[in-house]
Amino acid sequence: MPAPVGVILADDLDPADARDIARLVPDTPSPYHGLNPLTKAVIATVGSIGAFAAGGYIGPIGLNLVMLLLAFRAGVLGQLVRISLLLTTPIAVSVVLVSVFTRAGRTVLFEIGPFDATVEGVDFAAQTLVRLFAISLSIGLFVMTTHPRAFVIDLERRGVSPRVAFVAVATIEAVPALVERAGIIGESQRARGLDTEGSLRARLRGLLPLIGPVIIGTLTDVEERSLALESRAFSRPGRRHLLWAMPDAPWERVLRWVLLAGLAATAIARVSGRI
Amino acid sequence: MLALSGVSYRYAGYAARVLHDIDLTLADGEIVGVVGANEAGKSTLCLVASGLAPGSIGGGLTGRLAIDGVDMKGRPLHEFSTRVGIAFQNPATQLSGVSGSVFEEVAFGPMNLGLPARETVERTKAALASLGIEGLREREPRRLSGGQAQLVVIASLLAMRPAHLVLDEPTAQLDPEGTRLVGEALRRLAATGTAMLIVEHKADLLAELCRRVVVIDAGRIALDGETAAVLGDRRLVDWGVEPPSSVRLGRALEARGLEPGLIAGSTA
Amino acid sequence: MTTVALERVGFVYPDGTRALSGVDLQVTPGETVAIIGQNGSGKSTLVRQLDGLLRPTEGRVLHDGLDVAGVRVAVLAARVGIAFQNPDRQIFAGTVRREVEFGPRILGRAAEEAARAGAAALSAVGLDELADANPYDLGFSRRKLLALASVLAMETPVVVLDEPTTGQDARGVRRIQDVVARAAAAGRTVIAISHDMRFVAETFDRVVVMGGGRITLDGPPADVFAEASWPVLASTYLEAPVAARAGARLGLGSTPTDEALVDALAGAARSA
Numbered sequence: 001m002p003a004p005v006g007v008i009l010a011d012d013l014d015p016a017d018a019r020d021i022a023r024l025v026p027d028t029p030s031p032y033h034g035l036n037p038l039t040k041a042v043i044a045t046v047g048s049i050g051a052f053a054a055g056g057y058i059g060p061i062g063l064n065l066v067m068l069l070l071a072f073r074a075g076v077l078g079q080l081v082r083i084s085l086l087l088t089t090p091i092a093v094s095v096v097l098v099s100v101f102t103r104a105g106r107t108v109l110f111e112i113g114p115f116d117a118t119v120e121g122v123d124f125a126a127q128t129l130v131r132l133f134a135i136s137l138s139i140g141l142f143v144m145t146t147h148p149r150a151f152v153i154d155l156e157r158r159g160v161s162p163r164v165a166f167v168a169v170a171t172i173e174a175v176p177a178l179v180e181r182a183g184i185i186g187e188s189q190r191a192r193g194l195d196t197e198g199s200l201r202a203r204l205r206g207l208l209p210l211i212g213p214v215i216i217g218t219l220t221d222v223e224e225r226s227l228a229l230e231s232r233a234f235s236r237p238g239r240r241h242l243l244w245a246m247p248d249a250p251w252e253r254v255l256r257w258v259l260l261a262g263l264a265a266t267a268i269a270r271v272s273g274r275i
Numbered sequence: 276m277l278a279l280s281g282v283s284y285r286y287a288g289y290a291a292r293v294l295h296d297i298d299l300t301l302a303d304g305e306i307v308g309v310v311g312a313n314e315a316g317k318s319t320l321c322l323v324a325s326g327l328a329p330g331s332i333g334g335g336l337t338g339r340l341a342i343d344g345v346d347m348k349g350r351p352l353h354e355f356s357t358r359v360g361i362a363f364q365n366p367a368t369q370l371s372g373v374s375g376s377v378f379e380e381v382a383f384g385p386m387n388l389g390l391p392a393r394e395t396v397e398r399t400k401a402a403l404a405s406l407g408i409e410g411l412r413e414r415e416p417r418r419l420s421g422g423q424a425q426l427v428v429i430a431s432l433l434a435m436r437p438a439h440l441v442l443d444e445p446t447a448q449l450d451p452e453g454t455r456l457v458g459e460a461l462r463r464l465a466a467t468g469t470a471m472l473i474v475e476h477k478a479d480l481l482a483e484l485c486r487r488v489v490v491i492d493a494g495r496i497a498l499d500g501e502t503a504a505v506l507g508d509r510r511l512v513d514w515g516v517e518p519p520s521s522v523r524l525g526r527a528l529e530a531r532g533l534e535p536g537l538i539a540g541s542t543a
Numbered sequence: 544m545t546t547v548a549l550e551r552v553g554f555v556y557p558d559g560t561r562a563l564s565g566v567d568l569q570v571t572p573g574e575t576v577a578i579i580g581q582n583g584s585g586k587s588t589l590v591r592q593l594d595g596l597l598r599p600t601e602g603r604v605l606h607d608g609l610d611v612a613g614v615r616v617a618v619l620a621a622r623v624g625i626a627f628q629n630p631d632r633q634i635f636a637g638t639v640r641r642e643v644e645f646g647p648r649i650l651g652r653a654a655e656e657a658a659r660a661g662a663a664a665l666s667a668v669g670l671d672e673l674a675d676a677n678p679y680d681l682g683f684s685r686r687k688l689l690a691l692a693s694v695l696a697m698e699t700p701v702v703v704l705d706e707p708t709t710g711q712d713a714r715g716v717r718r719i720q721d722v723v724a725r726a727a728a729a730g731r732t733v734i735a736i737s738h739d740m741r742f743v744a745e746t747f748d749r750v751v752v753m754g755g756g757r758i759t760l761d762g763p764p765a766d767v768f769a770e771a772s773w774p775v776l777a778s779t780y781l782e783a784p785v786a787a788r789a790g791a792r793l794g795l796g797s798t799p800t801d802e803a804l805v806d807a808l809a810g811a812a813r814s815a
Contacts (some may be wrong), residue, residue: 005429010392010393011392011457012391012392013392013393014396017393017396020378021378024376024378024413026375058624086336105380116749147375148373149374152373162387165453166371169373170371170372170373174372177372184632185632185634187627187631188627188632188633190617190620191594191596191616191620191622191625191627192620192624192633192646192649192693192694192697193617193621193646193650195615195616195617195649205411206518209633209634209635209645210635211635212635213631213634213635216631216634216679217631220631221368223368224333224363224365225368225371225372227322227327227332227361228363228368228369228564229371229429230327230331230352230353230355230356231325231327231355231356231360231361231384231432231435232356232371232383232387232432233352233353233356233357233384233435234353234387234390235351235353235389236353236356236387236389236773237408239393240389241386241390243379243386243392243395243396245383263375266551273473280546311712312714313682313683313684313685313710313715314684314685364710387769420582420583447709447710448709448710450581450582450780451581451738451740451780451781452581452582452783453582455674472763476711476712476713512713515712515713515714516713517712517716520785522787523801523815524786524789524801524805528805528808531809533805533808533809537790537793537808538793541792541793542788542789
């Protein structure tokens, strides 16, 4: 898999070193992956907020289609759709149940007990679902096509403090570690007889012995890591000279402004009641 | 030269002191071992020598820590990092967690110093070479074995070019292969002139590497002297320290009325 | 009492990595067994089969001759207690006493029973005077002893210790050797994963060597650490303890422990 076209390498490197550094840059399996992280972040933002800024159905459905098309070009369509469905279905179910039955409306479709299912309720539920899916696709597409490190290095190049950038990426990369830790702790407590396969009540009662070690363990880890980082001058103020950075083409800069302007215009129009 | 003079320390939030009147010198290029029972103050000593106590964790320090003649009191932590590096026993929590490759992990420190990219790369290559791990440069740090990860940690510290290294039980959580890897790395380092303060329970390892050994007992230095003399001292047991195998076996033979010299040369 | 057995057990992780192949192991009451091998050889995967944390993908696990395939971990934990390597993965209570009584309470013992078992366990590891302390005010090595005590308090017929001596000083190691000996004397089975070869040779009747997911050697320390076995040990990146190596160099046969080496030298001196 090739490194992104035009990745910026520090300009004072030996050619041999430059080649070696280029090999360390995360792979970009598709042109979409190779876009600047900020561009992809703006696309995700416009996709999610835009879905709410636009009224009715056409806008949100259009955004969904755009995201699906981009995902297809990036080669992550199947995976993105699967994960989005997985994440939005639980929320969708509750949204549908609540909206269909409690939304004030006049045209009743059917009744269950004291609750009326109205056309207005179904309409509201459908609109909400479309927007939920748009958010999920937008953010999911960003996460799937952007390496956290590439994003953070880009932020740092734009002037974000290295320490803030570090915390941002460390937080993202900490999530799988947290899940793994919770699993290992669950194992230790189950080995002492804690029943995680039994009744719901038993499982709820068993939460405390799991939460404590997860929190303490995470805090201890954070403490140990911050001590180790000090030995690598982590808290030294000032900018750093990066070894590589993601390219940022002029047309991408234009695209970002156009998209954000479009979002702003849509929001204003919506708020002032025009759409 | 790293010198602790009359150093006492108590942790933040605690009234009792954990270190009392410590006088300890680490000369240029010297390798000194530290032994003692758990909770005797060995780890605290490491934190103080590296400036992390009180610099990062707070607490009360009295006495003086001087590195290369400079009093380090009140100095910012990043100034310590180019003079003394510290490695702990768990490799997983010492890796930054944000590097996709060993090369970038080792380059993290020099980059934080604001060095130009060219110099960062130079130092990183040199650090990897000094431990013989150039072959790991493109590997993902989180996928390494414990021993390999610990070598990456040490390389990351070396890239800061400190004259002194403090190692707090670097092999405690490693399997025998990892211990062997780190032991070999420390042997190589010993030849380069980096001064090292090594805390370990494995007396055999210290017997091989260190010119001098210090015994810590209840927060004080109980003994400070030439390695063979200290590790052969009969009071080690009282201080909760296991002597090296050769000493231990020699004593077992003596207890049976046999010549300790019977096993000479066989325990290497 | 329980005999635990693994019958032709194989295990493949969901991602396809094979961790165990054809493992046959039987342990009896009062037996002490050490499992050694490089990281990744399958030691941890093996012990997790014993209480159901992992289920075999091939073969069977038997407790007292009965296949435990459908039995919940919570039930098997009453027969096989595992003290894991990192005590901070299980300690959650505010005091040492509450932590050590947690296991017995969960298993359904009455309060007085749990208190008695807890006190006995704390005494066995030397923490009785710290019963009211907060576990996080104790150092790491004492927390490890606490985690061990918590499992001992469950009074399971089989006790499994995962790297019990890492982080312990000389006194701590001797304390653990004591705990193993007393548990075995009381008729329990003790299984330990360790990479401290001297501790293994001195403390356990039987040593199981693992490499590449298989058992490559299984026998008393005198056999496993004898010179003839060194190639097998080397293949899993292990070395025999110093006493064994010294004995071999001096031509004294298999001397896995200090005591055996001294005995052999005394014997050689006498016949000289």
